[in-house]
Amino acid sequence: MLIDAPSLYFRAYFGVPESAAKTSDGTPVNAVRGFLDMLATLIRTRRPDRMVCAMDYDWRPDWRVALLPSYKAHRLAPTGGEAVPDTLVPQVPVILDVLAAIGITVVGAAGYEADDVLGTLSVTQQAPVEVVSGDRDLFQLIDDDRGVRLLYVGARGVAKLEDCDDAAVRYRYEVPANRYVDFAALRGDPSDGLPGVPGVGEKTAARLIARFGDLDGVIAALDNPRSNFGPSLLFKLRDSRDYLAVAPKVVRVALDVPLPELPTALPLAPAAPDRLLELAERWNLAGSCRRLVDALATRG
Known part of the structure; x- marks a missing residue:
């Protein structure tokens, strides 16, 4: 224990x-x-x-x-x-x-x-x-x-x-334990000063991971025109690239x-x-x- x-x-x-x-x-x-x-x-x-x-x-x-x-x-x-x-x-x-x-x-x-x-x-x-x-x-x-x-x-x-x-x-x-880090990076955590991606809550974070497998998959899909994120979510994710590059290292x-x-x-x-x-x-x-x-x- x-x-x-x-x-x-x-x-x-x-x-x-x-x-x-x-x-x-x-x-x-x-x-x-x-x-x-x-x-x-x-x-x-x-x-x-x-x-x-x-x-x-x-x-x-x-x-x-x-x-x-x-x-x-x-x-x-x-x-x-x-x-x-x-x-x-x-x-x-x-x-x-x-x-x-x-x-x-x-x-x-x-x-x-x-x-x-x-x-x-x-x-x-x-x-x-x-x-x-x-x-x-x-x-x-x-x-x-x-x-x-x-x-x-x-x-x-x-x-x-x-x-x-x-x-x-x-x-x-709605994510496996081995994807919790990616999920938390997307969702954010105010108690730790982790901002997350604006507008992305638990449901959206889980849905993204389910669709693309992990955070690397989500980021790779940002430049794929067939990913169909929707314009608002696509803008927010692209605008958060720098944050998403470091957040998992902080959470892990x-x-x-x-x-x-x-x-x-x-x-x-x-x-x-x-x-x-x-x-x-x-x-x-x-x-x-x-x-x-x-x-x-x-x-x-």
């Missing part, structure tokens, strides 16, 4: 009210508590024997920005870096401390996003592999032949996640991130129980830590 840690702890932060999860001195721990409860639920219901949590060591890599300057530009803080809620920032080190005490591996890579780490692990780790994320771009990692699935955490949360294979992507978007998850050898075995009990107890008491996490430890133990 590969965990998109930023995706989950952001959802935890906004899903658990600060007023419901504080320490004795009033420090919010809502993201920590929600994240640990998500892990407990995943372990209890999916029963993985291996787990790695991926982190963003670079949430907006220079190489993606060089290709598409608008990439995540709307999420830049005035002082630079990612705009993150002030009360979330100090909770991330607490999450990492708890994961270390449990014995769950955390990894990131300089110059890469968590998505890239997940992508690399999805093709280098022994299958079956389940990737857990609320990021739609990771639909591209689904590979029925290798046994790679996406457990998509949308608005309904981990308890009601969507277990997605290639058929699920086809049902949802790296599969070759240099990562060290990783211990992936998920323990049946905490690696450092005294440290975990200390953290639970300090941060008022007794209930969440107990649920996580119990979930680990039930796999034995």
